[in-house]
Amino acid sequence: MFFQVILVLLQVALAFTASPRAANDARSKYFVSSLPGMYLNLPKDDIPIMYSGQLELFPDNNTHYYFWKFVNPHPIPEAQRRTIFWLNGGPGCSSMDGALMEAGPFRINDDNQIVYNNGSWHKAGDIVFVDQPAGTGFSYSDEYEHELPEVTVHFLKFLEKYFEVFPEDRQNEIFLAGESYAGQYIPYIADGILRRNKNLKTGQSPYDLRGLLIGNGWISPNEQSLSYVQYALQAGFVSPSMPGWSRLLALQEQCQNVVNLVNTKDGSVSDYRVVSDVCDRVLNTLLEVARDRDAPSDQQCVNMYDYTLRDEFPSCGMNWPPDLVNVKPFLNNPGVQSQLNLVYKKPWLECSGRVGRNFIAKRSKPAVHLLPSLLEEVPILLFNGNRDIICNYIGTEAFIKELEWNGQRGWDNENVFDWHFDGNLAGYVRNSRNLTFVNVFNSSHMVPFDVPYTSRSLMDLMTGNFDIKDDKIITYKLGTRGQAKQSDGTPASTSASESSATSFSSGFSSASPQASATADEADKEGNTSHKIERAIQLLVIIVLLWGIYALYSSYKSRPSLIIKSGPTGKKKNVQWADQLRRFQEDDQVRVQPHGIFAKALNKFKGNLDGAYAPVEGRYEDIEMSSASPIDEFVVVSDDEDEETSRNEPSSNHK
Ligand SMILES: *[C@@H]1O[C@H](CO)[C@@H](O)[C@H](O)[C@H]1NC(C)=O
Numbered sequence: 109m110f111f112q113v114i115l116v117l118l119q120v121a122l123a124f125t126a127s128p129r130a131a132n133d134a135r136s137k138y139f140v141s142s143l144p145g146m147y148l149n150l151p152k153d154d155i156p157i158m159y160s161g162q163l164e165l166f167p168d169n170n171t172h173y174y175f176w177k178f179v180n181p182h183p184i185p186e187a188q189r190r191t192i193f194w195l196n197g198g199p200g201c202s203s204m205d206g207a208l209m210e211a212g213p214f215r216i217n218d219d220n221q222i223v224y225n226n227g228s229w230h231k232a233g234d235i236v237f238v239d240q241p242a243g244t245g246f247s248y249s250d251e252y253e254h255e256l257p258e259v260t261v262h263f264l265k266f267l268e269k270y271f272e273v274f275p276e277d278r279q280n281e282i283f284l285a286g287e288s289y290a291g292q293y294i295p296y297i298a299d300g301i302l303r304r305n306k307n308l309k310t311g312q313s314p315y316d317l318r319g320l321l322i323g324n325g326w327i328s329p330n331e332q333s334l335s336y337v338q339y340a341l342q343a344g345f346v347s348p349s350m351p352g353w354s355r356l357l358a359l360q361e362q363c364q365n366v367v368n369l370v371n372t373k374d375g376s377v378s379d380y381r382v383v384s385d386v387c388d389r390v391l392n393t394l395l396e397v398a399r400d401r402d403a404p405s406d407q408q409c410v411n412m413y414d415y416t417l418r419d420e421f422p423s424c425g426m427n428w429p430p431d432l433v434n435v436k437p438f439l440n441n442p443g444v445q446s447q448l449n450l451v452y453k454k455p456w457l458e459c460s461g462r463v464g465r466n467f468i469a470k471r472s473k474p475a476v477h478l479l480p481s482l483l484e485e486v487p488i489l490l491f492n493g494n495r496d497i498i499c500n501y502i503g504t505e506a507f508i509k510e511l512e513w514n515g516q517r518g519w520d521n522e523n524v525f526d527w528h529f530d531g532n533l534a535g536y537v538r539n540s541r542n543l544t545f546v547n548v549f550n551s552s553h554m555v556p557f558d559v560p561y562t563s564r565s566l567m568d569l570m571t572g573n574f575d576i577k578d579d580k581i582i583t584y585k586l587g588t589r590g591q592a593k594q595s596d597g598t599p600a601s602t603s604a605s606e607s608s609a610t611s612f613s614s615g616f617s618s619a620s621p622q623a624s625a626t627a628d629e630a631d632k633e634g635n636t637s638h639k640i641e642r643a644i645q646l647l648v649i650i651v652l653l654w655g656i657y658a659l660y661s662s663y664k665s666r667p668s669l670i671i672k673s674g675p676t677g678k679k680k681n682v683q684w685a686d687q688l689r690r691f692q693e694d695d696q697v698r699v700q701p702h703g704i705f706a707k708a709l710n711k712f713k714g715n716l717d718g719a720y721a722p723v724e725g726r727y728e729d730i731e732m733s734s735a736s737p738i739d740e741f742v743v744v745s746d747d748e749d750e751e752t753s754r755n756e757p758s759s760n761h762k
């Protein structure tokens with residue numbers, strides 16, 4: 109009888125360990141199986157495999173980062189082992205902007221359903237949209253983040269947790285992509301990854317960082333602020349005859365003085381502030397000067413994200429893009445939040461004023477100062493939608509001209525390549541010593557919003573998947589470069605995987621040769637892990653057998669032992685229910701001081717209700733200068749926050 113029982117259990121155990129699902133249990137709880145409109149509006153073949161959820165980073169302060177991952181079920185060869193992490197800016201703006209209005213596979217229609225974006229980047233590599241820093245989008249924590257090194261540490265922790273859930277991605281080529289204020293985050297995070305790779309702890313393997321793509325990046329804020337006047341004159345929405353022009357020029361001069369002071373001749377940085385108050389005022393003043401008081405009220409201000417559009421004053425673009433009107437209710441739909449596996453449901457805001465106001469980065473040097481060392485090890489592509497004002501291309505080109513990297517200052521050649529994509533002029537490209545600049549025509553601050561199909565081809569520019577002909581750079585529709593060459597009569601390789609990467613004379617980055625090497629390695633890795641998996645399965649069976657035998661014999665001798673395990677299980681459930689209640693009661697971004705010490709500290713610093721941890725210097729406001737310190741201690745909803753920000757032109761680098 110005993111051996112029969114064992115036999116049955118053995119079969120069960122075998123069935124269990126042999127199923128691939130069981131091996132990847134961690135992943136399955138993040139799986140997204142359905143969304144409104146998914147089976148209705150999407151071509152069946154284009155439904156991506158999706159994972160979404162809030163990953164716990166630090167239990168101590170309850171920090172969870174939200175991610176949404178999209179995988180192409182039929183990947184083209186060159187995209188197979190790539191993971192792109194996408195970050196929006198702000199600080200405090202959700203990367204759901206990127207997922208649902210830009211590089212992601214969906215758009216939200218007027219019926220609150222998803223429809224397909226045929227320019228989605230998930231066809232150029234797996235893409236993972238991450239809400240960070242904590243408090244942004246669906247991410248949450250008891251504490252705000254304040255400085256860029258903090259963001260770096262937290263993102264590296266996120267990667268660690270992410271690869272625990274998706275170990276199959278660990279060998280992938282990693283690309284960091286994003287927009288606007290992510291021009292600060294991305295270089296910092298990349299720097300953190302490279303430093304980690306050089307100081308691996310036992311059991312860690314390096315991350316294969318292959319490139320950074322930054323769209324309309326806020327990288328050298330003060331230098332970039334100097335570009336507004338020139339850009340506006342060129343675009344023609346201000347002129348020296350306008351009232352307030354001299355005020356604008358005076359401010360411009362003050363900002364120039366700040367820039368001269370910050371970038372001292374020896375290359376050291378004398379002031380580590382990411383944004384100077386003086387330079388930050390230039391844009392708002394410009395928008396005031398350019399205001400057309402005779403226009404209808406919703407047309408009085410130029411849209412700071414696209415100079416060809418207008419918005420009401422003082423929003424000046426805050427109501428844009430129009431898709432927001434559908435995205436916001438979609439993400440706040442409780443059903444959708446459940447489908448996205450949110451453990452902690454919270455109201456979704458495009459940009460959190462609270463996160464922005466707490467993130468001053470006062471002691472962080474602007475990311476531009478990290479570029480020279482990064483460019484020694486990893487290619488960087490900076491692209492700009494040419495209609496954007498707030499992070500315009502003139503500013504980017506200006507700071508590149510002053511930047512010294514890989515042994516020289518500025519570009520080392522005069523080559524400006526026209527970029528043709530799918531037969532159309534898409535922009536122009538410059539490249540030297542691992543740095544590429546792309547001006548993308550007909551697009552705003554959010555390039556993939558305006559030209560999704562073209563924007564995906566930026567990955568081709570990044571990875572060398574292009575041809576150069578008569579001073580033109582040519583990229584092709586997804587996976588068609590080989591065919592295009594053949595029909596051209598030029599010698600071509602037969603499949604996309606074999607097509608070689610192109611290089612500029614100066615060494616435009618080429619990822620392909622290494623890519624296949626990595627794939628081979630990963631295959632080997634795969635075999636090894638397969639063997640290990642088998643060994644573990646065997647071990648599990650042996651332990652199970654032993655356990656059953658032990659149970660059986662203890663049952664025979666002391667049956668009372670088994671009953672005692674009951675109460676422990678129950679207690680666990682109670683703890684969990686407590687946590688759940690706390691989530692429900694808490695305002696999403698309330699700081700919950702942990703332990704007596706934290707409470708005492710809050711009191712000591714004058715925070716009487718103990719709700720918010722005060723931080724030095726946080727009252728200075730880049731996003732909403734009208735907000736008083738008092739706001740920090742009053743519990744208001746983020747919606748009220750958002751209203752505050754509309755009282756005057758704000759400069760939200762989303
Ligand atoms: C993608 O969608 C746009 C807009 O709907 C359309 O103009 C374009 O032809 C589509 N491209 C492909 C390859 O389907």
Ligand SMILES: *[C@@H]1O[C@H](CO)[C@@H](O)[C@H](O)[C@H]1NC(C)=O
Nearest residue numbers: 483484485486487514541542
């Ligand atoms: C460019 O980056 C690669 C790594 O992708 C590095 O090996 C190379 O040295 C860099 N080029 C220069 C000029 O530093």
Ligand SMILES: *[C@@H]1O[C@H](CO)[C@@H](O)[C@H](O)[C@H]1NC(C)=O
Nearest residue numbers: 494533534535548549550551
């Ligand atoms: C896109 O930009 C190019 C170059 O500036 C211009 O010639 C073309 O008219 C633009 N197309 C549209 C649709 O605006």
